[in-house]
Amino acid sequence: MSLFDMMNISGSALTAERVRAEVTSANMANAETTHTEEGGPYVRKEVVFTTRNSSPFGTIFTGLGKFAQPAAGSVQLSQVVDDTTPSVMHYEPGSPDANAAGYVAYPAINPASEMVDLMGAVRAYQLNASAVTAAKQMIQQSIDILKTT
Amino acid sequence: MSTFSSVQMLQGYLKVLTDRQQMIASNMANIDTPGYHTKDLNFQAAMSRVINERETERDAIFEPASIETSSLPERPDGNNVSVDRESMLLAQTQLQFQLGVQLVKSQMHMVLSAIKDGN
Numbered sequence: 001m002s003l004f005d006m007m008n009i010s011g012s013a014l015t016a017e018r019v020r021a022e023v024t025s026a027n028m029a030n031a032e033t034t035h036t037e038e039g040g041p042y043v044r045k046e047v048v049f050t051t052r053n054s055s056p057f058g059t060i061f062t063g064l065g066k067f068a069q070p071a072a073g074s075v076q077l078s079q080v081v082d083d084t085t086p087s088v089m090h091y092e093p094g095s096p097d098a099n100a101a102g103y104v105a106y107p108a109i110n111p112a113s114e115m116v117d118l119m120g121a122v123r124a125y126q127l128n129a130s131a132v133t134a135a136k137q138m139i140q141q142s143i144d145i146l147k148t149t
Numbered sequence: 150m151s152t153f154s155s156v157q158m159l160q161g162y163l164k165v166l167t168d169r170q171q172m173i174a175s176n177m178a179n180i181d182t183p184g185y186h187t188k189d190l191n192f193q194a195a196m197s198r199v200i201n202e203r204e205t206e207r208d209a210i211f212e213p214a215s216i217e218t219s220s221l222p223e224r225p226d227g228n229n230v231s232v233d234r235e236s237m238l239l240a241q242t243q244l245q246f247q248l249g250v251q252l253v254k255s256q257m258h259m260v261l262s263a264i265k266d267g268n
Binding site: 002003005006007009010012013016017020049050051073074075120124127128130131134135137138141142144145 | 167170175178180232235246250253254257
């Protein structure tokens with residue numbers, strides 16, 4: 001049923017935006033991490049969103065009926081990629097992570113831009129949460145048709 | 150019977166509104182997807198299809214009545230979803246759905262009143 005499809009679409013966006021907020025939080029938490037298991041400083045992560053059309057089963061199933069499914073796509077987080085910006089060098093000769101010249105590589109993370117990204121994720125989450133509320137009300141109204149007395 | 154034909158038409162109206170609401174949800178979900186373009190429902194085409202449903206043959210496969218909106222300004226990442234437009238359409242479609250539901254209820258009430266001898 002389409003109204004439940006609508007909830008699924010908005011739900012996919014809630015998931016994607018939540019993961020985006022998680023990745024942004026990880027970037028902020030590791031803004032000063034100079035030592036990782038792979039060696040070198042922490043590398044900033046970024047998310048990639050893509051549109052996903054409805055499942056092949058759903059497309060074929062609705063194609064059997066009278067109406068072809070309108071082209072509606074949910075969103076999915078297709079991959080988390082590394083930021084290729086070179087790390088920032090600070091002169092700290094006493095640090096255990098310092099290189100031969102006494103420089104320590106810090107991740108190229110700007111807390112202000114991470115904060116803006118986090119706010120964007122939160123706002124997009126709110127927007128889709130209100131769409132879920134709208135879908136819920138519409139389903140409730142449809143159920144209320146049965147209450148005719 | 151006229152009551153049932155108008156209920157059927159209202160059913161089509163609710164169906165079109167549901168499809169439109171789904172499209173709005175899809176636009177909202179893809180607000181941060183690079184290169185995504187806002188999709189909208191051709192309301193008139195969808196509605197006339199629902200009304201003329203019985204006259205067309207059963208197995209005909211219809212093209213989706215979706216159109217890409219090109220008039221909206223595009224962001225640098227190729228996405229042109231506007232939050233204001235989608236929020237407004239969400240509220241509008243929700244109220245239209247409520248109207249349709251109330252009309253169905255009143256039709257049903259009329260039938261019930263006829264059954265009960267007008268009491």
